Amino acid sequence: MPVTAVLFPGQGSQTPEMRDLVATHAPDLLERVRTAVGADPFERVEEGTAYAQPAIFCASLAGWRSLPASERAAATLFAGHSLGELGALVAAGRLTEQDGLELVALRGVLMQEAGERAGEGGMVAVLGADAAAQAPALAAAHGLAVANDNSPQQVVLSGARSALPDAAAAARGRGLRAMILPVTGAFHSPMMASAVPAFTAALARVEIREGRGRVISAVTAAPFDDVRRRLAEALTAPVRWREVMVALTDHGADRFLEVGPGRVLTGLAKRTVTEVELAGV
Numbered sequence: 001m002p003v004t005a006v007l008f009p010g011q012g013s014q015t016p017e018m019r020d021l022v023a024t025h026a027p028d029l030l031e032r033v034r035t036a037v038g039a040d041p042f043e044r045v046e047e048g049t050a051y052a053q054p055a056i057f058c059a060s061l062a063g064w065r066s067l068p069a070s071e072r073a074a075a076t077l078f079a080g081h082s083l084g085e086l087g088a089l090v091a092a093g094r095l096t097e098q099d100g101l102e103l104v105a106l107r108g109v110l111m112q113e114a115g116e117r118a119g120e121g122g123m124v125a126v127l128g129a130d131a132a133a134q135a136p137a138l139a140a141a142h143g144l145a146v147a148n149d150n151s152p153q154q155v156v157l158s159g160a161r162s163a164l165p166d167a168a169a170a171a172r173g174r175g176l177r178a179m180i181l182p183v184t185g186a187f188h189s190p191m192m193a194s195a196v197p198a199f200t201a202a203l204a205r206v207e208i209r210e211g212r213g214r215v216i217s218a219v220t221a222a223p224f225d226d227v228r229r230r231l232a233e234a235l236t237a238p239v240r241w242r243e244v245m246v247a248l249t250d251h252g253a254d255r256f257l258e259v260g261p262g263r264v265l266t267g268l269a270k271r272t273v274t275e276v277e278l279a280g281v
Contacts, residue, residue: 002277005077005253006091007269008060008084010239011052011187013262014045018059021261026062032098033058036105048184049115053083053108054101060087060260061097063281067259076213077253079244081265082148082188083107085218085234093211094227103231106202110195111235115185117194122161123147123183124168128176131155132242138174142167147188148239151271156181158189192235199235203228214251221247241265245272255279 019042022029033054034040041051041058064072064087072091080088083104090100115121124144126135135155139146144167147158157167168178185191206228214223217230221243224230245268248256255277258265266278 002255003077003252004071004075004255004257005079005248005251006064006075006088007256007258007265008064008078008080008087008091009056009258009260009262009265010080010082010084011049011056013260013264014052014056014059015261018042018045018055018261021066022058022062024062025066026058029058029061029101032101033105036101037108049108049112049187050105051108053111054105056261057083057087057101057104060084061090061100063259063261064091066281067257077216077248077251078213079216079218079248081218081241082234082239084260085215085231087260088215089211089224089227092213092215094209094215094224095206096209099206103199103202103206107195107199107235110199111187111192112184114192114195114235115183115187118185118191120161121159121186121189121191122164123156123158123181123186124164124171125179125181126155126157126171126176127153127178128171129153131176134171134174134176138167138171141170145186145189146238147186148241149243150239150241151245151268152242153271154268158186159191160186188234188236188238190236195235196232200228200232203231216244216247216251218244241268242272245269249273249276257281
């Protein structure tokens with residue numbers, strides 16, 4: 001019998017069908033997320049992280065709920081990309097659904113505000129056969145941080161917007177492709193530091209439960225040890241997604257199931273691990 005790792009996507013995975021997915025499989029979340037956010041986030045996804053993050057979180061939980069009860073009960077491995085970690089922790093029973101919803105709503109606001117406060121932050125995607133191998137040197141040379149180590153062929157650098165064109169040009173000079181992303185901040189970099197205190201305080205107020213199975217942290221690429229600490233660190237630390245994929249296979253996963261909107265993580269898994277089954281809701 002296959003060992004399934006359930007994957008929860010992060011920002012950038014939003015689709016126009018998200019709200020319908022929630023209305024069908026988790027209609028109670030529509031009112032609860034409006035209360036947590038103060039507006040319908042599905043109508044304002046393109047306005048920034050304050051709306052995109054809770055909308056994607058709800059759509060991911062709706063995808064999780066849509067699975068047969070037997071499949072949910074059999075799941076023992078979980079991981080989430082950036083904000084997806086909150087959905088993974090909810091599915092594994094480490095956080096209550098309501099705590100996860102309130103945390104993701106706050107997280108989205110804090111990250112948007114941090115981006116605005118720091119000012120002039122941005123991100124550039126570096127793509128190519130050995131992008132992961134070359135990204136650290138590119139980042140160091142241009143004062144940027146490795147924000148998302150997504151696959152051997154895709155890494156995102158984060159930092160001062162003024163440094164991005166030169167970094168992109170240098171990447172192209174190395175035979176890579178580069179694309180400056182349309183984002184409002186330098187996410188997963190030190191420029192998000194102002195978001196950490198308020199998020200840490202909110203994490204201190206929630207209950208962390210024993211749960212079941214293993215949830216792999218994208219900060220450590222190992223099972224969560226201190227949930228509060230790792231979630232706070234994740235605001236400024238890189239998303240080590242390539243290593244997370246390998247860790248899941250080391251823990252026995254031979255089937256990856258992406259829940260929620262889009263198929264971003266399925267594509268990344270295809271480029272990172274072999275001899276696994278890829279599935280989606």
